[in-house]
Amino acid sequence: MVAQNESNTAPSERTNQKRAASSLQSDLGQTTHFTTADSEGNLVSWTSTIEQFFGTGIMVPDHGFMLNNELTDFDAKPGGPNEVEPTKRPLSSTSPTIVFKDGAPFMTVGSPGGKTIITTVAQIILNVAEFGMSPAEAIAEPRLYDDVDPEVIWEPGLPSEARQQLQALGHEFADEPMPLGNAQAIFAQDGAYLGVADGRRDGSVVGL
Ligand code: GLU
Secondary structure, three states: OOOOOOOOOOHHHHOOOOOOOHHHHOOOOOEEEEEEEOOOOOEEEEEEEOOOOOOOOOEOOOOOOEOOOHHHHOEOOOOOOOEOOOOOOOOOOOOOEEEEEOOEEEEEEEOOOHHHHHHHHHHHHHHHHOOOOOHHHHHHOOOEEOOOOOEEEEOOOOOHHHHHHHHHOOOEEOOOOOOOOOOEEEEEEOOEEEEEEOOOOOOOOOOO
């Protein structure tokens, strides 16, 4: 799994680096994923972000858009692969995805959620492709997130047996669950489209 704002420190050093309680919560609200499809079979999967609320807070005069503050996506600690350097872009976790099956688009999916986006998108695809869930079930299913921080982030609804089994394997879990991401997806099924909006935050499906 990808660690976006962490340095490449040795595992023994990581155990003392507890994730700041607010670092994932602060991802709420400033990134949007939408996905759309037309009658000719074209699909778009689009994630747009200016990082935090109102980005830098600076509006570009006469152009109507705000400048982002994506510099905070760099690792503030020098020495890692995501350290700040001139002319470099920070690692982005945005993962607007189109999945193909037998050469044709099968599903689109994406989400906000900072560095948790990657695992959210991967888990939804696995839920459909590996575990045979319906699109709505795949998005509603409780998610997990882990990186170099010792604590696994988990969602309400994760069965306690699953948590206990993972704890028995040595995984540490955060004390409290928290919601992860807000996925939006389209599934191409039998010549029609099925849109699914996540219930975790705002989201909706519209057919025209
Ligand atoms: N700026 C983040 C990234 O590109 C996304 C932020 C968010 O989803 O809240 O990975």
